[in-house]
Amino acid sequence: MTTDATPPSTPPSPSPGIPPSPPPGTPPASPRAPKGGPRALALQRRRHSAARFWKQYRTHRAGLLGLAALAFFALAALTAPLTVGSDVAGVTSAPGRPLESPSGEFPLGTDQFGRDLLGLVVWGSRVSLLVGLLAAVLSVAIGALVGITAGHFRGAYATVMMRITDWFLVMPALVLAVALATVMSRSLGTIVLAIGVTSWPTTARLVRAQTLAVEARPYIERAKALGGGHWHIMSRHVLPNVMPLVLAQTTLMISSSVLAEATLAFLGLGDPTVVSWGGLLQDAREAGAVSSGDWWYLVPPGIAIALVALAFTLCGRAVESVLNPRLGVAR
Amino acid sequence: MNTQDQHGRGRPNPVKGPRLRGPRLVAAGAAALALSAGLASPLGPASQRAEAKESGKVLTVAVAQSVDSLSPFLATRLVSTSMHRLTYEYLTNYDPGDARAVPGLATKWSSSPDKLTWTYTIRSDSRWSDGEQATAEDAAWTFNKMMTDDGAATANGSFVTNFRKVTAPSPTELVIELKKPQATMTALDVPIVPRHVWEKVTDFSEFNNDKSFPVVGNGPFVLTGYKADSYVRLKANKNFWRGAPKFDELVFRYYKDQDAAVAALRKGEVSFVAGSPSLTPAQAASLKGEKNIRVNDAPGRRFYALATNPGARSKDGERFGDGDPSLLDQRVRNALFLAVDRRTIIDKVFRGHAVEGEGYIPPRFSTYFWKPSASQELAYDPTKAARLLDEAGYRKNSDGKRVGKDGKPLDYRILCHATDPNDKAVGKYLQEWWGELGIGVKLNCLDNVTDPWLAGTYDLAFDGWSVNPDPDFVLSIHTCGALPATPEDTGATDNFICDKEYDELYARQLAEYDPAKRADIVKQMESRLYDLGYMNVMAYPNAVEAYRTDQIESITTMPRKAGNIYGQDGYWSWWSAVPADSGDSSGSGGSSGDGGSTGAVIGVVAGVVVLAGAGAFLAMRRRATADDRE
Numbered sequence: 011m012t013t014d015a016t017p018p019s020t021p022p023s024p025s026p027g028i029p030p031s032p033p034p035g036t037p038p039a040s041p042r043a044p045k046g047g048p049r050a051l052a053l054q055r056r057r058h059s060a061a062r063f064w065k066q067y068r069t070h071r072a073g074l075l076g077l078a079a080l081a082f083f084a085l086a087a088l089t090a091p092l093t094v095g096s097d098v099a100g101v102t103s104a105p106g107r108p109l110e111s112p113s114g115e116f117p118l119g120t121d122q123f124g125r126d127l128l129g130l131v132v133w134g135s136r137v138s139l140l141v142g143l144l145a146a147v148l149s150v151a152i153g154a155l156v157g158i159t160a161g162h163f164r165g166a167y168a169t170v171m172m173r174i175t176d177w178f179l180v181m182p183a184l185v186l187a188v189a190l191a192t193v194m195s196r197s198l199g200t201i202v203l204a205i206g207v208t209s210w211p212t213t214a215r216l217v218r219a220q221t222l223a224v225e226a227r228p229y230i231e232r233a234k235a236l237g238g239g240h241w242h243i244m245s246r247h248v249l250p251n252v253m254p255l256v257l258a259q260t261t262l263m264i265s266s267s268v269l270a271e272a273t274l275a276f277l278g279l280g281d282p283t284v285v286s287w288g289g290l291l292q293d294a295r296e297a298g299a300v301s302s303g304d305w306w307y308l309v310p311p312g313i314a315i316a317l318v319a320l321a322f323t324l325c326g327r328a329v330e331s332v333l334n335p336r337l338g339v340a341r
Numbered sequence: 342m343n344t345q346d347q348h349g350r351g352r353p354n355p356v357k358g359p360r361l362r363g364p365r366l367v368a369a370g371a372a373a374l375a376l377s378a379g380l381a382s383p384l385g386p387a388s389q390r391a392e393a394k395e396s397g398k399v400l401t402v403a404v405a406q407s408v409d410s411l412s413p414f415l416a417t418r419l420v421s422t423s424m425h426r427l428t429y430e431y432l433t434n435y436d437p438g439d440a441r442a443v444p445g446l447a448t449k450w451s452s453s454p455d456k457l458t459w460t461y462t463i464r465s466d467s468r469w470s471d472g473e474q475a476t477a478e479d480a481a482w483t484f485n486k487m488m489t490d491d492g493a494a495t496a497n498g499s500f501v502t503n504f505r506k507v508t509a510p511s512p513t514e515l516v517i518e519l520k521k522p523q524a525t526m527t528a529l530d531v532p533i534v535p536r537h538v539w540e541k542v543t544d545f546s547e548f549n550n551d552k553s554f555p556v557v558g559n560g561p562f563v564l565t566g567y568k569a570d571s572y573v574r575l576k577a578n579k580n581f582w583r584g585a586p587k588f589d590e591l592v593f594r595y596y597k598d599q600d601a602a603v604a605a606l607r608k609g610e611v612s613f614v615a616g617s618p619s620l621t622p623a624q625a626a627s628l629k630g631e632k633n634i635r636v637n638d639a640p641g642r643r644f645y646a647l648a649t650n651p652g653a654r655s656k657d658g659e660r661f662g663d664g665d666p667s668l669l670d671q672r673v674r675n676a677l678f679l680a681v682d683r684r685t686i687i688d689k690v691f692r693g694h695a696v697e698g699e700g701y702i703p704p705r706f707s708t709y710f711w712k713p714s715a716s717q718e719l720a721y722d723p724t725k726a727a728r729l730l731d732e733a734g735y736r737k738n739s740d741g742k743r744v745g746k747d748g749k750p751l752d753y754r755i756l757c758h759a760t761d762p763n764d765k766a767v768g769k770y771l772q773e774w775w776g777e778l779g780i781g782v783k784l785n786c787l788d789n790v791t792d793p794w795l796a797g798t799y800d801l802a803f804d805g806w807s808v809n810p811d812p813d814f815v816l817s818i819h820t821c822g823a824l825p826a827t828p829e830d831t832g833a834t835d836n837f838i839c840d841k842e843y844d845e846l847y848a849r850q851l852a853e854y855d856p857a858k859r860a861d862i863v864k865q866m867e868s869r870l871y872d873l874g875y876m877n878v879m880a881y882p883n884a885v886e887a888y889r890t891d892q893i894e895s896i897t898t899m900p901r902k903a904g905n906i907y908g909q910d911g912y913w914s915w916w917s918a919v920p921a922d923s924g925d926s927s928g929s930g931g932s933s934g935d936g937g938s939t940g941a942v943i944g945v946v947a948g949v950v951v952l953a954g955a956g957a958f959l960a961m962r963r964r965a966t967a968d969d970r971e
Contacts (some may be wrong), residue, residue, distance in 0.1 A: 075725040101770055102685075282765040282786050284770060298599065298600060301627065302603075
């Protein structure tokens with residue numbers, strides 16, 4: 011593994027390092043840049059680092075497997091309106107009899123309304139993946155914001171923010187999410203919010219640590235001396251440096267968000283009229299499928315949840331090991 | 342309007358208890374607990390069973406509903422009032438065959454010619470479990486306490502609002518004087534408590550009767566132990582005047598998860614499962630094929646209805662809540678119900694374990710059962726529904742949504758019980774049927790529907806009540822007199838219906854002592870209720886329950902021919918249950934459970950394999966990345 015494993019951690023835009031902006035026609039100190047100035051230069055460097063990233067990612071077999079699984083699920087979810095159509099969730103037009111076991115016509119059997127379970131699992135992937143993604147993005151966004159500001163400002167503000175983070179960290183996230191989902195109206199937005207606001211503390215801690223490390227570097231001091239304000243430093247120097255970490259964290263967070271969504275839906279806190287994997291499990295439980303041995307109602311959504319969570323975890327781990335932030339910090 | 346609610350909410354009302362008033366203890370988080378309870382239960386029962394075996398034949402019943410209070414003055418839920426049926430005597434009881442009034446603590450009763458003075462003869466062969474004689478004095482004290490102490494009137498107070506005076510001239514004679522005639526004097530469902538024990542209670546609104554055991558009573562069973570959401574234990578009363586129960590002990594054990602209860606039944610850990618409110622069709626179907634298990638699928642005493650908010654208001658005329666104003670139009674209400682295909686609900690949601698809804702009172706009570714005439718009936722007819730909506734001024738716009746004259750689209754919130762799968766299933770159908778009409782539907786499924794219900798913040802709601810042999814109570818909850826006094830109060834009203842014509846009929850039936858004439862008036866009330874369209878009965882769900890025939894040889898249903906076992910009007914089922922001779926239930930129980938659950942086993946194995954695979958994969962992955970790091 012090469013030592014500069016954190017390629018994007020160098021500031022992408024060279025401009026802040028150059029105090030009196032020279033005339034645009036003369037690109038400063040960049041002999042290899044063909045033309046177009048600093049912007050093209052940055053673009054080129056990003057392209058390079060992306061290529062380098064991919065080259066290293068390719069060496070992780072499990073990561074590739076996870077990526078392939080993800081691509082498969084994403085494809086299934088995106089093309090669902092064409093393959094199964096929204097009619098699959100309709101109860102009045104259900105094609106089969108209730109709780110039919112798997113057959114040629116219904117490869118995964120039917121649910122309590124006589125709907126095709128294969129279609130429902132495909133259709134349910136849309137909601138499960140969407141909620142997982144949104145919740146993860148929300149969670150990581152909150153975590154990054156808290157982490158960067160706490161790492162940057164330090165002092166009383168940081169102490170307060172970190173104590174709040176600690177409070178959320180020790181609070182059992184599921185209990186908190188259940189409480190939130192109970193008091194708010196039942197909708198997808200509620201679930202996204204409930205997962206998002208309860209799962210950010212880990213990200214905040216990670217990002218704060220990385221921020222502290224980045225801010226200790228000499229060029230931050232230089233930027234400050236040249237008049238760079240708080241916003242400038244956080245957005246131009248710190249954020250790009252914590253971005254890889256944030257990306258890896260997001261990928262990992264999605265899998266836990268998908269699981270959390272399924273858990274909440276299974277506990278009956280989701281919108282009962284929306285088809286999702288956790289909701290299917292909840293339907294199965296309420297219909298008494300567990301005690302009556304109708305396994306085809308329980309197993310497919312369960313396996314789908316496990317596979318997606320696994321795929322995201324594999325990808326996240328691969329990304330993490332490629333962008334290993336510890337090496338960057340140690341440097 | 343003191344005659345409005347003769348029957349208090351203390352009536353065994355299995356649906357109302359859990360569905361409306363009683364804040365469901367199955368709260369959000371408790372769903373998680375339910376899972377763990379289901380997992381933990383196999384351990385608990387084993388030990389309890391072992392210790393119970395020593396004392397003789399034990400009948401174990403799986404229940405889910407939490408006890409609200411063991412005090413007869415406070416309890417309103419089905420599980421609690423069932424306990425009181427078992428541990429206290431009432432003046433009268435209902436015959437298990439035809440539900441007519443039969444002797445309870447009173448052996449006979451008569452009324453004066455003006456129908457205002459009732460004299461009950463109290464039996465002299467009933468003793469309290471501490472050895473004291475049960476007398477008319479106890480009954481008089483119980484009624485007087487309810488008439489004078491508001492705390493004691495919490496559950497059954499409405500029974501006595503029309504009482505002028507209750508006296509006990511001798512230990513075997515009880516005299517009740519009324520202010521106005523009251524048709525329900527042989528259906529007073531008030532547990533009579535021992536005066537010498539209850540005299541010591543200071544605050545009736547706080548005392549829950551669950552501290553010292555055994556609880557002194559004179560019913561067929563004596564309450565010997567209770568732990569909230571864990572168990573209720575009762576011992577047979579060998580000196581019960583009607584004869585001792587055949588089982589020595591009766592244990593109600595809690596299974597918050599219905600699947601866990603069914604699994605316990607398969608294993609023989611429990612003898613009886615009622616389900617809440619009943620077993621699901623899938624569970625019933627899978628249990629039907631089991632050896633030694635009998636599924637009792639009988640006409641229930643419940644109705645399952647769609648209630649519309651008629652604009653919540655209190656007795657002082659103040660309006661509150663936010664029910665959709667369009668629902669005040671009878672055409673709109675009727676149109677909504679016209680678009681509900683009851684046949685499909687019976688076939689698909691209940692899968693045949695219910696009867697199509699017609700009048701307000703289920704057909705099981707044939708005296709009072711009424712059905713709409715052909716011209717009156719709101720049979721499934723979406724075209725007619727669309728026409729009615731057009732007439733009412735709600736036409737479809739370019740998006741296919743129906744909008745009122747003010748341009749506001751019709752969007753309804755339906756209040757549903759998150760813990761009742763039927764609500765959600767029917768809700769999905771409503772969403773599609775009404776969606777085709779151009780009406781938006783939002784299912785608002787809550788664990789605790791009581792708050793929005795009492796506040797009137799709903800448009801439509803799934804509603805259900807258990808009907809007693811005497812229908813007075815379920816009729817009283819739709820009268821103006823049942824409205825809350827002020828918006829802050831809680832009234833006995835079901836969903837704020839207040840109709841003058843209905844109220845007049847109600848007062849007439851209450852004062853009518855001739856059964857045939859009274860039934861006729863009750864039917865007119867049902868007809869009025871049907872036309873108003875505030876209470877649309879969709880189905881009469883069956884009681885679907887199951888028991889082990891190798892543990893219970895026979896048990897009385899009510900009505901005897903085809904009826905329910907759990908939640909009867911009386912103690913007949915548990916009192917009459919005969920233990921099976923064999924005794925070794927564990928052996929056969931264990932083997933019979935295997936057949937049906939093979940699929941589940943396969944599923945679990947598949948799940949474990951996938952998880953193990955994932956785990957192994959992650960472990961490999963971890964090692965790989967660890968190598969990278971070093």
